[in-house]
Amino acid sequence: MKLSDFDFDLPEGLIATRPANPRSSARLLVAEGARITDAVVRELPDWLRPGDRLVLNDTRVIPARLSGQRVRPGPDGESRAGMEVTLLEPRPEGRWAALIKPLRKLGVGERIEFAPGFDATCTAKAEGQAVLEFNLAGGDFDAALERAGAMPLPPYIEARRKADARDRHDYQTVWARRRGAVAAPTASLHFDEELLDRIAAKGVQFTHVTLHVGAGTFLPVKVDDVRQHRMHAEWGEVSAQAASEIAATRASGGRIIPVGTTALRLIETAARDSGAIAPWQGETDIFIYPGFTFRVCDALMTNFHLPRSTLMMLVSALMGRERIMRIYAHAVEERYRFFSYGDASLLIPGE
Template identity: 50%
Template structure:
């Protein structure tokens, strides 16, 4: 299957630069896979499509201020260090710009209270760095780091909390699980009052989620691994939902990848903590996910491939064409889809 099979034309003016004023007032395109129908709603209408006994599964990861701007200790040259994931101790996988200037042994300083040494290379062109500091790393990072917005967002975010879900609680992501940005605390309470279960899993979003595909044959693409975990409480809720005939509805592609990574062939799930490099594209047989809440994704991305695996490539691309015609807002701060 070719990379060009997942391309579509998107006018730049439809790329959302700021979030919707009210989280749940974004638009919602509803896709019915069986009827091949498309409906146009608002996100607060999602309740119409949920049933008592369903379970919504959310990724409760929290975005860290993962972008650090520093200088090389020897030359004073400016360096950007983008944190991807902690490996062990104070060592992190990172992307460094300019990478050619970041060789093993180089020291990068971020003011007086934080520095790092380049201690290794990664197989994706990144660097392993070891941080040196006095105090609590998370507090220092909160002071010195910046919230990393995607490169297609050019406007400064007035409220940095708008790039966090209202249920974010597990620090560790380099990017937000953006399908969840549409939920308000009030909407979650209303959904819960309907008899719909809420389950929370964690996948720390890293390079695997947003790394571009650079091969013509998509089957040659290798996903970067990301850490996830599922607690017993969430596993029990999900298993009971399947047992009782309810639907497991994944909120976002990271929740989908978490569930499908952990699911057994019989559609059950167990408490798990592991890394996943799962790459879902058309031909994949879903084990556990019955419906999806998702945003609109970049052309030729692994995310549009995942959605195409669930709903069919031609149906998904036709829906994207309609979204362009109807002037939906795209990507992280854009509108949403419900696929049932």
């Protein structure tokens, strides 16, 4: 199974840098078996059945992108250098792993000042990352980060424009609750309260799980044999209530439809040991590619993904590689918008 098996030509003009407004006005490609239908996200209830259950990731994106000044004492006074910091994941004792540009200009023990009263000290450097210890903790840290930070847009958007005030709203789901992600579960960005109400009125139920999406979601696959790739780990939780709700829906014949690959990876992780959904908490590095046996997921709502990415492998596992390549060829031909702020697909496997 080669990396080139998951490649396709994507015109640069199809990469979305802003989301549709309103959210539910984004386009929706529905692939049910071999049939493809062009629709709009607000029409999603037409494709759902009473008794289905949508699984939603309730992680909340933190404003993890910080700009600051490295402060270095010297015999002639302080010297300063600009630093761009992206928080990656929390570490024990209130520290954070972070990407820093330029890392070579920051020494262990040196301090970065982000705002008056808000700074961090570099405690370690390894493998292109640093560990930062902030001068604030708990609610004080959260409040300072909200004031000083920017939303960590994906690299393919950041290369085209900087994050701004609109992204504080656009890059957050309407049900975001548990802080910790540095990337959004982007399929969920298409939902607004009106759409949720219409879905509920259809007799469809909702279950919330948590997977804190990490920056590793954007890492490229660097091996030619994809089976040799090792996924990054992300923290998640399926509560006892969530597992019970999902199990009850499956027992009654309803479909389990995760909204986004993060929710899918989490519930499949929670079913790996026993083959049935169970409460689970921890770090998952599950890698889903063709040949994977799905234990919980019956369909998937997701955005359109990067060529040669692990997410292309995941949707290929669900729908079959040849079928997903036809779906993506249709999406390109019909000029669907791709990636985090792009349009959506509803993938329903079938014969």
